[in-house]
Amino acid sequence: MSRPSSPALVAEAHRTRVQGDAMFRLLVETVRDYAIFMLDPDGNVTTWNAGAQRAKGYTANEIIGRHFSVFYPAEDIARGKCEYELAVARREGRFEDEGWRLRKDGSRFWANVVITAVFDPTGELVGFAKVTRDLTERKKTEEDRAARLAAEEANRAKDQFLAMLGHELRNPLAPIVTAIQLMRLRGDNMASRELHVIERQVRHMMRLVDDLLDVARIARGKVDLRRDRVDVRGAVIKAIETAMPQLEQRRHTLATDILAHELVVDIDEVRIAQVITNLVSNAAKYTEPGGHVGVSVREADGDAVIEVTDDGVGIDPALLPHVFELFVQGPQTAERGLGGLGLGLTLVRTLVELHGGSVEAHSAGIGKGSRFVVRLPISELPPQHESVGRTALRPAMRPRRVLLVDDNEDARVLLADVLASLGHEVVAVGTGDAALERVRTFTPDVAILDIGLPGMDGYELAAALRSALPDARPRIIALTGYGQPGDRTRSAKAGFHQHLVKPVDLRRLIDAIESHATLS
Numbered sequence: 001m002s003r004p005s006s007p008a009l010v011a012e013a014h015r016t017r018v019q020g021d022a023m024f025r026l027l028v029e030t031v032r033d034y035a036i037f038m039l040d041p042d043g044n045v046t047t048w049n050a051g052a053q054r055a056k057g058y059t060a061n062e063i064i065g066r067h068f069s070v071f072y073p074a075e076d077i078a079r080g081k082c083e084y085e086l087a088v089a090r091r092e093g094r095f096e097d098e099g100w101r102l103r104k105d106g107s108r109f110w111a112n113v114v115i116t117a118v119f120d121p122t123g124e125l126v127g128f129a130k131v132t133r134d135l136t137e138r139k140k141t142e143e144d145r146a147a148r149l150a151a152e153e154a155n156r157a158k159d160q161f162l163a164m165l166g167h168e169l170r171n172p173l174a175p176i177v178t179a180i181q182l183m184r185l186r187g188d189n190m191a192s193r194e195l196h197v198i199e200r201q202v203r204h205m206m207r208l209v210d211d212l213l214d215v216a217r218i219a220r221g222k223v224d225l226r227r228d229r230v231d232v233r234g235a236v237i238k239a240i241e242t243a244m245p246q247l248e249q250r251r252h253t254l255a256t257d258i259l260a261h262e263l264v265v266d267i268d269e270v271r272i273a274q275v276i277t278n279l280v281s282n283a284a285k286y287t288e289p290g291g292h293v294g295v296s297v298r299e300a301d302g303d304a305v306i307e308v309t310d311d312g313v314g315i316d317p318a319l320l321p322h323v324f325e326l327f328v329q330g331p332q333t334a335e336r337g338l339g340g341l342g343l344g345l346t347l348v349r350t351l352v353e354l355h356g357g358s359v360e361a362h363s364a365g366i367g368k369g370s371r372f373v374v375r376l377p378i379s380e381l382p383p384q385h386e387s388v389g390r391t392a393l394r395p396a397m398r399p400r401r402v403l404l405v406d407d408n409e410d411a412r413v414l415l416a417d418v419l420a421s422l423g424h425e426v427v428a429v430g431t432g433d434a435a436l437e438r439v440r441t442f443t444p445d446v447a448i449l450d451i452g453l454p455g456m457d458g459y460e461l462a463a464a465l466r467s468a469l470p471d472a473r474p475r476i477i478a479l480t481g482y483g484q485p486g487d488r489t490r491s492a493k494a495g496f497h498q499h500l501v502k503p504v505d506l507r508r509l510i511d512a513i514e515s516h517a518t519l520s
Contacts, residue, residue, distance in 0.1 A: 035132035038118075041125050043068050043086055055111075055134050057104030068130065071101045073108070089115040089128055101132065110139035169209045170481035170502040171452075175410035176202050177503035182418050199245075206503060210274075225268040225354060229379045232265045232272065232304045233258055236297055239276030246284045247293060257296040263304045266379045271351050275359075278344040279308040279372050286370070287312030303357070303375040315363035315370055323361050324349040352376070396423040400513055403444035404428040405435045405461065406479070407453050411502075415448075418506060424513065432456030436464055444474045446513050451480035451491070459494040466495060477512050479504060 035052035037045055044067050048060040056063075056071060063070075069082040076082070076099070089095040094116050101111040116129045180199050236258065247254055265272075276295070283293045287310045294309040315323060324345045345361075352359045357376040363369065402419055406412040407430045416428040427442050429435050432453055447465055451458035462476050475498075478491045483501035491499045498512050 033133070035130075035134075037130055039068055039086075039115075039128040039130055041127055043082060043128075046127065052132070055103075055109070055132060056101075062104075071132075073100055073102060076100075085113075085115055086128065089117045090125060093117050098135065109134050109136045111135060168481065169205075170483070171408055171411070173202060173206055173209075174481075174502035174504070175408060175414050177206075178411060178414040178418065178506070181506050182414055182421075202503075225271060227266050227268050227355075229264050229266050229381050230269050231262045232267065232306070232376065233263060233297055235267065235269045235273040236276050236295065236306060238269075238273045239280060240295060242273070242277045243280035243284065246281055250284055250287070250289045250291070252284055252287060252290070253292050255292065255294045257294070257298075259297050259299060263297065263299060264379045264381070265304050265355075265376045266381075267355055267376060272355070272376070275348050275351050275374065276306060276308070278348050279374070282344060282372075283308055283310035283312065283370070286310065299378065300375075302378055304378055306374040306376070307371060308374075309369065309371045311369040314366045314368040315361065316366055317363075320361060320363060324359070348372075348374075396510075396514060398514065399423040399425060400445040401443065402426045402513060403435060403439065403442070403447040403465075403474070405430070405432065405448070405453065405458075406450040407431065408450070415509075419510075419513070422510065432458075432461040432464065435461060436468060439465065439468055443469060443472045445472075446475045446477060448477045448479050448509075448513075449496075451478055451482050451487070459490070462495050475512075477509075479509070 033051055035055040036049045037052050038047040040046050044065060045063050048058070048063055052063075053059055067082075069077050072082055085095050085097065094114065096112070096114045098110065098112050100108045101113070102108060112133045112135050114131045116131075117125060118127050118129055120126050176198070180202070240254070240256070244254075280293065280295060287293060292311045294307070296307045296309075298305050298307075349359050352374055355376055357374060359375070360373045362371040362373070402424045404412060404416055404419070404426055406415070406428070409430065412428045412430060416426045419426045427438050427444070429438060432455060435447075435449075447462075449458040449461055453461065456464070458478060458480065465474065465476065476496050478496045478499045479502060480487070480491075480499070481502045483499075488499045500509060500512065
């Protein structure tokens with residue numbers, strides 16, 4: 001039998017409980033990171049702590065007695081969210097949720113809310129304890145991360161689209177370019193004017209495709225420069241040669257002032273030639289027919305300075321600071337004869353800056369012409385090699401046995417004709433299966449494979465050829481519309497010895513064939 005408690009002990013226990021309750025209330029009232037308050041059974045606020053005032057903006061005098069729905073957006077109130085939360089807490093003892101809540105000033109914050117039902121010893125509901133935590137910063141971080149992941153996925157999708165776009169645009173261009181080169185190889189002078197028009201327009205389309213893909217690569221930092229110490233005058237002369245048909249078409253007078261002595265710079269010659277070609281082409285495009293275009297090369301303050309000038313439409317002073325930005329273009333004529341995508345100058349600036357140089361645009365205003373100045377650091381070392389000029393196609397010094405696989409019949413037939421005319425023995429087929437069938441009786445020295453073949457793609461075919469011809473070890477060359485850095489990396493990993501992009505310069509392909517040596 002337990003002994004009855006003395007009055008002194010009962011009093012002490014009561015005093016301890018009262019002090020504990022007071023300490024707990026003090027703790028709740030002073031917490032600032034959480035809004036902790038009580039609701040009566042109908043949902044009206046009965047207590048309010050410092051954290052609630054900090055999170056929601058109301059003082060105790062302003063909010064006690066008001067219904068807690070004041071913290072909820074109108075759309076939540078309309079669909080009965082407040083009543084639902086209290087009903088769940090009453091039935092299950094607890095309700096937890098995350099969602100938007102309102103502050104006194106009407107601004108929204110993202111909150112974690114826990115509502116706990118409070119019952120007296122008889123089981124009667126006396127109210128609800130509500131704890132709210134402001135998670136707006138966490139929500140923003142999650143949304144930022146989701147947005148970043150979405151942007152990365154969009155970039156991946158864009159890269160895939162651009163790769164496919166380049167492939168699909170280059171594929172029909174390839175047989176056109178090959179046909180033109182074959183006609184020139186055969187000395188076909190018939191319809192030379194029409195042939196010149198076709199060639200000029202195809203080259204222009206190729207330039208647009210290259211610009212589009214280059215912008216995508218540059219935006220993602222995927223441009224690899226192949227730098228050599230070369231005489232910058234060679235890059236300028238190549239650029240002028242490339243742009244000359246455009247100048248001639250518009251009957252412009254070209255004036256050149258190129259330094260007489262060698263000017264060595266450490267550059268990717270192809271890329272710098274692309275820069276100058278873009279500037280000269282722009283000068284031609286934005287100058288009325290019969291105008292004047294100038295190109296000069298000089299040395300100043302340790303830089304090679306290349307200037308391209310014209311007496312064309314000029315640049316509006318408001319546009320001048322933005323001419324190197326993506327998709328910005330000068331005024332277009334109604335005919336828009338040479339078109340463009342507003343990509344050229346963006347490429348110019350980015351490629352020049354990747355070389356450690358700079359480019360500036362100058363114009364006195366509308367109708368007063370333009371001047372673009374490119375500066376590239378001069379190298380103190382001599383050039384690594386001499387520039388090699390363009391030479392005519394020549395018969396093969398050592399004929400090769402060539403397997404050509406391309407599902408584009410026009411491209412396949414024309415290229416086979418070119419290679420055969422140079423003395424190579426060529427077998428041309430349209431599928432991987434057909435190629436494997438032919439190598440049972442034909443052992444190639446060189447296999448030229450399209451990547452985007454139907455059924456068995458070029459990667460699979462390359463592996464199958466190596467298995468079928470273990471002793472021959474043919475040189476395997478990719479000839480494809482896929483030309484992004486990732487495509488080149490993948491073809492190298494798949495065992496291709498060279499990766500050429502359609503439409504290819506026949507000299508490059510012929511050099512690749514004739515440089516064949518038995519490879520282990």
